Amino acid sequence: MADTTNKKFGWGLVNALVVVYALFPVLWIVSLSLKGPETLSDGNFIPREFNTDNYQLILDPDNFGLFLRPLINSIGIALISTAIAVVLGTMAAYAIARLSFPGKGLLVGISLLIAMFPQVSLVSPLFEIERSIGLFDTWPGLILPYITFALPLAIYTLSAFFREIPWELEKAAKMDGATPTQAFAKVIAPLAAPGVFTTAILVFIFCWNDFLFAISLTSTEASRTVPAALSFFTGASQFEDPTGSVCAAAVIITIPIVLFVLFFQRRIVAGLTAGAVKG
Amino acid sequence: MAEITLDKVSKKFPDGAVAVSDVDLEIADGEFVILVGPSGCGKSTTLNMIAGLEDITSGELRIGGTRVNERAPKDRDIAMVFQSYALYPHLSVRENMAFPLRLAKVDKATVEAKVKEAAEVLDLTQHLDRKPGNLSGGQRQRVAMGRAIVRSPKAFLMDEPLSNLDAKLRVQMRTSVARLQRQLGTTMVYVTHDQTEAMTLGDRVVVMRGGMVQQVGAPQFLYDNPANLFVAGFIGSPAMNFVPATVEDNTLRSPLGDVPMSDRIRRALEAADAPREVIMGVRPEHFEDAALVDESNLPTGGKFTGQVEVLESMGSDKFAYFTVSGERATSADLDELAADAGGADLPGGAGQQLVTRLSAASAAREGSNAEVWFDADKISIFDPAGGRNLTYRD
Numbered sequence: 001m002a003d004t005t006n007k008k009f010g011w012g013l014v015n016a017l018v019v020v021y022a023l024f025p026v027l028w029i030v031s032l033s034l035k036g037p038e039t040l041s042d043g044n045f046i047p048r049e050f051n052t053d054n055y056q057l058i059l060d061p062d063n064f065g066l067f068l069r070p071l072i073n074s075i076g077i078a079l080i081s082t083a084i085a086v087v088l089g090t091m092a093a094y095a096i097a098r099l100s101f102p103g104k105g106l107l108v109g110i111s112l113l114i115a116m117f118p119q120v121s122l123v124s125p126l127f128e129i130e131r132s133i134g135l136f137d138t139w140p141g142l143i144l145p146y147i148t149f150a151l152p153l154a155i156y157t158l159s160a161f162f163r164e165i166p167w168e169l170e171k172a173a174k175m176d177g178a179t180p181t182q183a184f185a186k187v188i189a190p191l192a193a194p195g196v197f198t199t200a201i202l203v204f205i206f207c208w209n210d211f212l213f214a215i216s217l218t219s220t221e222a223s224r225t226v227p228a229a230l231s232f233f234t235g236a237s238q239f240e241d242p243t244g245s246v247c248a249a250a251v252i253i254t255i256p257i258v259l260f261v262l263f264f265q266r267r268i269v270a271g272l273t274a275g276a277v278k279g
Numbered sequence: 280m281a282e283i284t285l286d287k288v289s290k291k292f293p294d295g296a297v298a299v300s301d302v303d304l305e306i307a308d309g310e311f312v313i314l315v316g317p318s319g320c321g322k323s324t325t326l327n328m329i330a331g332l333e334d335i336t337s338g339e340l341r342i343g344g345t346r347v348n349e350r351a352p353k354d355r356d357i358a359m360v361f362q363s364y365a366l367y368p369h370l371s372v373r374e375n376m377a378f379p380l381r382l383a384k385v386d387k388a389t390v391e392a393k394v395k396e397a398a399e400v401l402d403l404t405q406h407l408d409r410k411p412g413n414l415s416g417g418q419r420q421r422v423a424m425g426r427a428i429v430r431s432p433k434a435f436l437m438d439e440p441l442s443n444l445d446a447k448l449r450v451q452m453r454t455s456v457a458r459l460q461r462q463l464g465t466t467m468v469y470v471t472h473d474q475t476e477a478m479t480l481g482d483r484v485v486v487m488r489g490g491m492v493q494q495v496g497a498p499q500f501l502y503d504n505p506a507n508l509f510v511a512g513f514i515g516s517p518a519m520n521f522v523p524a525t526v527e528d529n530t531l532r533s534p535l536g537d538v539p540m541s542d543r544i545r546r547a548l549e550a551a552d553a554p555r556e557v558i559m560g561v562r563p564e565h566f567e568d569a570a571l572v573d574e575s576n577l578p579t580g581g582k583f584t585g586q587v588e589v590l591e592s593m594g595s596d597k598f599a600y601f602t603v604s605g606e607r608a609t610s611a612d613l614d615e616l617a618a619d620a621g622g623a624d625l626p627g628g629a630g631q632q633l634v635t636r637l638s639a640a641s642a643a644r645e646g647s648n649a650e651v652w653f654d655a656d657k658i659s660i661f662d663p664a665g666g667r668n669l670t671y672r673d
Binding site for chain 2: 166168169171172173174175176177178179182186187190191
């Protein structure tokens with residue numbers, strides 16, 4: 001008994017340490033976002049007085065181009081990229097997991113290659129290409145590279161999920177009178193759903209957090225996303241420290257990610273395929 | 280309900296491997312046919328071709344008199360039970376069983392009634408709202424059967440449906456499968472590698488090997504009259520004993536001693552134009568402790584004396600294991616059987632194992648010598664070259 005209690009206590013301690021370690025910077029940013037310029041560097045973890053000026057500043061409709069417009073860009077670009085990447089990735093992953101076709105190895109190899117390619121080295125050529133074909137500083141100008149780099153991730157995650165689904169289920173559906181489309185829609189898709197949601201979260205976070213492409217392939221608020229826009233924050237005047245407003249913006253853009261994960265978490269039920277086949 | 284006809288059906292994979300070659304089989308309406316053979320013999324491929332899950336390379340498959348080679352599984356109106364059960368994990372037992380009916384667009388009330396009826400037959404009524412993940416192996420197996428029977432298909436196909444169950448449950452389910460088939464009267468094709476299932480379940484057994492049908496017949500006929508060495512060794516448990524023998528006038532000289540030939544054996548060998556060197560097969564149950572055999576019968580059989588190495592007493596009878604010195608019987612068929620049983624590299628020493636089943640009254644003891652007798656009329660003689668049974672009776 002004592003042994004298990006000790007063990008539980010030990011694990012609890014380790015977990016608490018990890019959580020504190022991970023959450024400390026986040027809480028610090030929250031704390032900074034709630035401080036005024038004069039108390040910013042007073043070293044207090046808990047602000048003496050709560051000051052919402054930073055939030056008011058960045059959410060002020062008069063300053064639409066400062067933060068709100070980039071926020072709309074971020075949400076739009078990340079959602080569209082995620083949707084397209086997940087749909088394409090699902091189809092590709094299903095084919096990779098279930099069919100044997102000529103060039104399958106090549107396809108997997110190329111997608112692996114794309115995933116490993118250093119993105120920095122592609123920024124300059126992409127900049128030139130997008131400028132000459134008129135995609136520079138547009139939504140598609142960011143959506144396209146995001147899809148490109150998110151697809152390998154999506155294909156890899158999803159094909160692992162598809163491989164987990166026993167093939168016999170599809171055969172059983174066929175024997176039960178289903179057309180291939182019905183078999184996919186009624187049996188395979190519901191079982192692959194956790195995989196699809198997991199992939200969607202990963203891809204969304206990738207697009208949402210990207211700074212490199214966002215800063216290189218945009219120039220105005222027409223397509224600039226929040227991570228890029230943050231670097232243009234100047235504060236109320238040129239001489240004022242923007243730290244407070246940057247922190248406020250950082251807190252706000254963390255919220256969609258948290259919501260996204262919480263919303264889909266319920267659907268990511270591990271072991272959904274348990275009971276399909278013996279084993 | 281319908282008859283199924285396989286007319287020279289073959290399956291060749293794109294890599295050139297032939298899985299099934301020229302299978303001819305007529306399955307009558309309502310018949311229970313078992314496909315049996317070692318792994319890789321093509322039995323599952325044959326079943327998948329009947330199901331429509333594998334293309335037929337050549338030959339014709341007819342269900343109810345209509346050619347169905349090109350039809351998708353859903354248009355063949357046959358149900359299949361998979362070895363892994365393949366239940367839909369996201370659906371409840373009720374939904375699993377209703378699935379084929381839903382796809383067939385049957386109205387709700389009928390679906391409900393049919394599922395209820397099937398659940399009663401299979402004793403699943405109280406589990407209808409559970410998910411397959413919460414069921415035991417035997418219950419999952421019954422759900423799989425339920426999914427197959429709800430829509431009253433023309434035929435059932437079963438791909439080793441009991442092999443994932445533990446031994447006791449398997450025996451129990453075996454009986455219920457047989458009862459279910461009789462109750463429904465639906466044509467059933469059942470694949471297994473277990474010869475006990477094959478012997479106990481079917482009206483007819485099809486023994487396959489290397490993609491070819493070796494013999495088709497009622498279980499008892501196959502046991503009494505194996506067409507070749509392979510069937511002889513595969514059917515029956517424990518397996519038939521094989522020893523090399525030489526034909527000399529009216530006797531067979533073998534490591535089991537000289538065996539007088541009965542009239543039936545002699546005539547069969549003459550008719551078949553047998554070679555001098557043959558393989559003799561004796562089933563374990565045709566042996567008896569010589570001390571328990573009636574005096575008058577002794578001369579019409581063979582006698583073998585040896586040290587009992589292992590004695591297994593089953594209560595009803597005793598299995599005595601001997602080692603027979605001398606050469607082993609060798610043939611391609613026997614090698615394959617040994618490989619399938621995993622016995623190819625058993626430490627057998629110089630000799631060959633002989634299994635005998637003696638009655639419980641036998642005084643044989645482990646480690647001491649015993650004399651066993653076998654009926655010379657019940658032996659089978661095989662051609663070592665092709666494995667053909669030279670004493671085969673039509």
